[in-house]
Amino acid sequence: MPTPTPPPAPDHGATELPEDPFAQLIAVLSLERLGEATMSVTSGVDDTTSDAESRRDVFLGQSQRVPHGRVFGGQVLAQSIMAAGATVADEPGAAPRPIHSLHAYFVRPGDDKKPIRFSVQRVRDGGSFSVRRVHAIQDDDTIFVMYASFQEVADGLDHHEAMPEVPGPEDLPTVADQIGHLEHPVAQYAAYRRAIDMRHVEGGIWLNARPDQAPNQHVWMRAKGELPDDPLMHAAVLAYASDYALLEPVIRGHGLAWGDPRLRVASLDHVMWFHRPARADDWILYTQNSPSAQGGRGLGVGRMFSRDGTLLASVAQEGMVRLKDG
Template sequence: MTDPVVSLLEALDLTDTGARTAEDIYTGPSQWMPHGRVFGGQVLAQCIVAAKRTVPDDRFIHSMHGYFLRAGDVRLPITFSVDRIHDGRSFMARRAQAYQNGVPIFSMIASFQNDDEGVDHQLPMPDVPGPEELPSDTDLLDHISDPRARAWAADRAFEIRHVSEPVYFHAADEAASSQAVWMRAKSALPDDRGLHQAAIAYASDYAVLEPVLRRHGLSWLDAGLKVASLDHAMWWHRPARADEWLLYVQDSPSATGGRGLAQARFYTRDGALVASVAQEGMVRVPRS
């Protein structure tokens, strides 16, 4: 079995096809997943890497907005096209799309900026127990024979520690529309700021819809539950490493029409606000 961090780095090491027509074209692998569908965080991070390849080294992503259009197939590689839609003195915009079998599975517009000075403030980090005080997903899931539990415990590149009881196999004892989790890559990543931004985007698709489940007394393994990411937005505020502990604070302000909205923030251990996230997902429960 491939080390999950090695698998992550291989997925993000895109191949430049050399095509230079209207768009820049790259290819990348799909990571194995037990349900056969490409992990949304993977294709999101790969699109960010592809777009970053087309801007100068001193430009870094500060925002992206994307749509998950179709489920990806883990048996197939992915092609990425990048359209250089705007080059300004401070900001550069890129449109990136991921394709399988000639049809798009994810579409994104991202903006890159050089480092600049300006006003500075942030929301404070909530006071929660540190990661050393909490059990890891491996501790909780490693002894369970269910293949999904094995994948969650062993195959993810990030270690995750829930501040509240996780909702993997049963609903939380108390309904709540918010939660917090600590996460970090399971081993060291290269010293590449753009790579760490992409890796944090990869991890941002973990657990982000759990506040919706938690609020409605649901767990990931409830019979008939269907959950899928629909869109994703992210803003990067300050540099951080994905291989150091980050607190991912999440809440859900609304759920309706078979969709749940989640908002989230990443903080470093010392309280710096790293990034903000918003995602809407399909959340369908079986009718009684």
């Protein structure tokens, strides 16, 4: 169990977030820097071992309320990127180092009624790369662990795979078009309370399975407002959005839909490589497929392309995907 010793601070409880979903996203990504602390933090994966006490940068972030009461994984992922990146950007005299990869584990479900503390360890600052480790903590428990690497902009070999040809987002229905008429709180949240506009090329699987049962899909997505010209925030919002729908190819491939009462899904880990600069408020094509499902787990793999066909990022996530008996 983590044993943090935070710097003196007033009581930080959950604060009122804006009603507008996009403004709410900006608010939760605008972390409060609490300063430094001496902390001993468990790995989060094995609670029997912990780090020696060391100095950490500590940040506080708020949680978005969601219908199931558990912190959205994309939120804590994006907040961890903002926390880690803040400690890279404040290195005196250093050239900018954009994030280029992250490897993360969702350890425990978070409570969306409580804020989250982010402990950032400065693992290394080398000649070209900086590595950070982030623990997200609620009630002295680690709920999420992430390693992230940042690199100075450099020249080198350059190629990428081609974007598939699919219909544009303007020709596709919104989530609100598909399920906005339903009174169910989950449907209302997905239709109107998300900060990301998502449009499925093959059609959503909200209520009913699709007839083809193919373990792949294409989704257009973008933030529902104009983001600041901050590359770190655009990367964070890209990661935030990446956690939506990446396990859907697993579900789709087995003829299932989100509305199936037997279905139990939860993210286990998340890996992301940021290849090129991106604007998360422009349309991005998120191509997804599932190469494997077994043992109650399913793997989703994705590619993100800009509207002009440039490969921006690659993503992989394994999740728990189970069917409850009865």
